[in-house]
Amino acid sequence: MKRGKGMRFVGDSRISADRTPNIPKDYSEYPGRTEYFWPNFLLKEWLVGSVFLIGFLSLVLAHPSPLEGVADPTNASYIPLPDWYFLFLYELLKYDFASGSYTIFGILILPGLAFGALLLAPFLDSGPGRRPPKRPVAVAMMLLGLASVIWLTYESAAAVDWEERAEMNKPIPASDVEIDTEDPGYAIYESNCLSCHGESLEGGAAGPSLLGTEHTAEEIATIAREGIGNMPPGMFNGSDEELEQLVNFIMTVNEQVE
Structure with a gap:
């Protein structure tokens, strides 16, 4: 009697015949294109964040921000200024097209269009490449936004003598x-x-x-x-x-x- 004679095997199409172990791919097959999220990618992120944080703390210690006294609402000659990260918007309101009768244009429409464009940049330029030459739209919009913020902040900060301002409004112990x-x-x-x-x-x-x-x-x-x-x-x-x-x-x- 032959082995298996008279026997029939029935398979279920819902179950795959090939068993694959639950092991992540060997990323060495794709050198330079992929990497492990942990710890490779996260370690790079932490290192960059640490360098930035240490540099920022060193800058604060080397050049502390001059503090002024308690705000006096009775002093009509005092000119309030926003924090440094809003100086570019403050400078924008000095231009004729964004001040006076066009203040709404300067405080809502222009910033809204700028930040809205940055949010849409990934969708407007959705190519698979990650190199800047392959993402011209997103890179151009980001560089334009960055240059605008830096220039407006510089123009606003350069017009103020911060040391003199702090001396005039220094807190009185x-x-x-x-x-x-x-x-x-x-x-x-x-x-x-x-x-x-x-x-x-x-x-x-x-x-x-x-x-x-x-x-x-x-x-x-x-x-x-x-x-x-x-x-x-x-x-x-x-x-x-x-x-x-x-x-x-x-x-x-x-x-x-x-």
Whole structure:
């Protein structure tokens, strides 16, 4: 009797006859084109990120940003500036086509078109090649955007003397100012102004610093009665004599700052 005689084998087409082990491909078959995600690719990413981070920290330590004092809403001559990463948009608003009646064009339409184009760049140039010559549209749009941001940031930063600006608006340490609690004006300040302007006139969340103020005694008296900016009128309800004592106290403290 022959082996297998009278037997029939039935196969299921849903099951593959060839068994393939669950092992990733040998990437050596494709030299220079593919690599392992872990650890090869991630290691390169981490190395590049570390170099950038260390360089950025070194730059911050070598050239720390000059800090200004507490914002004073009563100072109408102060010109606020955005952070450095928004200076290019700030510079853009100086041009005639993006300012004045065309401000909406400068703050919405132009930036929207620019960033929208960068988002669409991969879809507009979807070729398989990764080299810059094979991705002309995406590379040209990226270089144009990068050059525009660098140029506008440089133009905006070069027009500002940062050291002089920081010196003019430098913070005044309250510890360097002695407060005479025996001064009759201090009791009036304590009951009317301390909650907003701080114990040492250094300012707080609700009110600006009164140290180094450029207001005259008459202006301070008017502000105390009528208010200014976010300060409503009627915050001080004392007599004229108490108001004079309060103003004298503030001016006396500011003589130490000068």
